[in-house]
Each structure stands twice: as C-alpha cells, then as structure tokens.
Amino acid sequence: MALFFECGDPDVRVDAIRSAAFAVSNGELVVLPTDTVYGLGADAFDSTAVADLLRVKGRGRDMPVPVLVGSWTTIDGLVSVVDSRTRDLIEAFWPGGLTLVVNHAPSLSWDLGDSGGTVAVRMPLHPVAIELLEETGPMAVSSANRHGQPAAQTAAEARAQLGDDVAVYLEDGQVRGGVASTIVDVTGGRPQILRLGALDADTLREVVPDIVGGAAP
Template sequence: MASTYDCAVPDQRADGLADAAKAVRAGRLVVLPTDTVYGIGCDAFSGPAVRNLLNAKQRGPDLPVPVLVGSWSTIDGLVLSVPKSARDLIEAFWPGGLSLVLQHAPSLKWDLGMTKGTVMLRMPLHPVAIELLREVGPMAVSSANVSGRPPATTVAEAQEQLGEKVAVYLDGGPSGEPVASTIVDLTGDAPRLLREGAVPAEAVSEVLGREVLPA
C-alpha cells in the first residue's frame, strides 16, 4: 500500500524523505513536489525502475525521461563534457525552471528511453526535492500524470492518476500554476530552444550573449 507524508509537518517530512529514499534505492517509484508540477521519479540508473515509471504513465520510451539532480556539481559525472554555455546557464538559473540537453557520458549504464546519447538535466527549486536528490543521487523524474492527462499540481491529483503504482507520495502542498521548464539543447553547434516555459527565451539569450534559435 502506498504511503503519503505531509512535508509541512516536520516529523512527517523526515519520515517521508527516509521512506522515499528507501523506496528509490529498492527500485520503486515515488511522487515528489518540484518547483513546476509534481513529479514521479525513480533511480535514474535502474532500467527496470525507469520502465516501471513509463508503464505507470502509460508512455513509451520514445519520450525519454528527464533527470533531476540535487547540486550543480552532479552533472560533471553525468555528461561527456560541460560546455561554458551550460555552466553559464546553470549559474544563472539553477536551481529553477531550466532544463539542459547535453551529451551524456558514454560510460553510464542507464536506460532513460530513446535518448540518442543525450540526457535532459535540471535542478529543481524545491527543498523537499533537493533533499531527496542529495540523499539518493540523480533521479529519473517525469510529470506525475498518466500520459495525455493534465500534470498533477497536488498530491491528490497524482494519487488519483497513479494510485498504487507509486510506493511513496511526498505532499509539498499545491504547486501553483503548472508551468513547465524551459528546455535548451546544447548538443549542437548553436543552442536551440526546444520549449519555452518558466525561464523566458530572452533571459537565456542574454546569459549566452547570443540569440537562442528555435528547434
């Protein structure tokens, strides 16, 4: 049976984070609050866990699962190289609503879907999410909803869609307006804007000192 913890209550928050960390390490799924919408997550390095996540969302591997990290330095072990453009954007917007697509390190043994050698990384601006990520390491996290339905902005909405497929629900209160992260692809010769969301394209262009081209 799934467990739910109210992270506004200190004791429940501590117990919930411990239970969620245990679940992630066991290859199970958890729902956690982020600064955009609620996410469903698992150990990024567990292929079976990622497949369970996709099954819970009723989604195929053609849409790879993004990875959330708990610190700036984490990405150094996840990508082939970190270009200056990525460092500048990380310094300006992390933690926050900016996702970066980079070439992942070839030595990593993970299966996030049909990534074509890339990974989408973000550090969320939410204390519960960051605390869990710093405890368990990088997590594969997608919006906490069944594919084709609205993303969950409350734990109740996530529970209604995902039910017992999730082991632990961390309730961080309503997430507010469901604004997706901005996605910038840094794998080519020029940065490309794949999606404009929480961070305006103009702000990205200002940091990079060049216009970000649409995909």
C-alpha cells in the first residue's frame, strides 16, 4: 500500500523525505509537489523505473520524461558544455518555472525515452522538491496524472488517479502556481521558446534579448 505524508508538519516532513528518497533508490515511483503541478518521479538513472513511470502515465517512449534537479550546478554534470546564454537563463530563473532543453552528455547512462540526445531540465521552486532532490540527485519527473487526465494540483488528486502504482505521496497543499513551466530549447545557435507557461517571452528577453519564438514581434 502506498505511503501518504502531510509535509506541512515539520516532523512528518523529515520522515517523508527519507521515505521518498528510499523508495526512489529502490526503483519505485513517488509523487512530489513542485511550483507548477504535482509530479510523478523516479530515479533518472534507473531505466526500469523510468519505463515504469511511462507505463503508469500511459505514455510512450516518444514522449521522453523531463528531469528535475536540486541545484544550479547539477546542470554541469548533465551536459558537455553550458554556453553563456544558457547560464544566464539558469541564474535568472532557477529555481522556477523555466525548463531548458539541452544536449545531454553522451556518457550519461540513462534512458528517458526517445529523446534524440536531448533532455528537458528544470530546478523547481519548492522546498519539499528541493529537499528530496538533494537526497536523490536528478529525478525523471512528469506531471502526476494518467495521460489525458488533468494534472494533479494536490497529492490527494494524484493518488485518486495513480493509486498504489506509486510508493510514496508527498502532500504539501495545493500548488500555488498551477501553470506549467515555459520551455526553451538551447540546443541550437539561438535559444528558442517551445512553449509559453509560467514565464512570458518578454521576461525571457530581458535576460536573453535574441531568444526566438513565443510572443516575438
């Protein structure tokens, strides 16, 4: 049976993070709060766990799983080179609602789906998520819902959809934003907005003026 923790209680939260990290290390799935929506997560480097995440979601390998990280510096271990524009975006908007699509280092032993050598990476602005990621390292995380169903705004909503397919649920109330992250592709010559969400194009251009896409004039 899945474990369900109310992380608003500081004492419960310590046990909750410990239990969730243990589950992740054992190849199990967990639900965690983020600043956008609740996420369904697994060890990013455990291909069996990632495949299980896709199965539970009802998604195919053609929809690779994004990765959440717990610090700015983690990106340096995931890609071969971080250029100046990418670094500027990270320093301006992480943690927060910006997902960056990067070329991941060829040496990484992970399988997030048919990603073509790229990975979508974000650092969430949520203390529970950060505390868990500090324990687990990078996690493959998708929205906590069955494919085609609404993204969960609470862990209880996620449990109603996912049930015992998840080992640990971390509840921390309804997400404040409830808006998906903005996605920017930095694999080419100029950063390109793939999806607008928590950050608008004008805000991004204050940091990287030559970014393309979105609400560009």
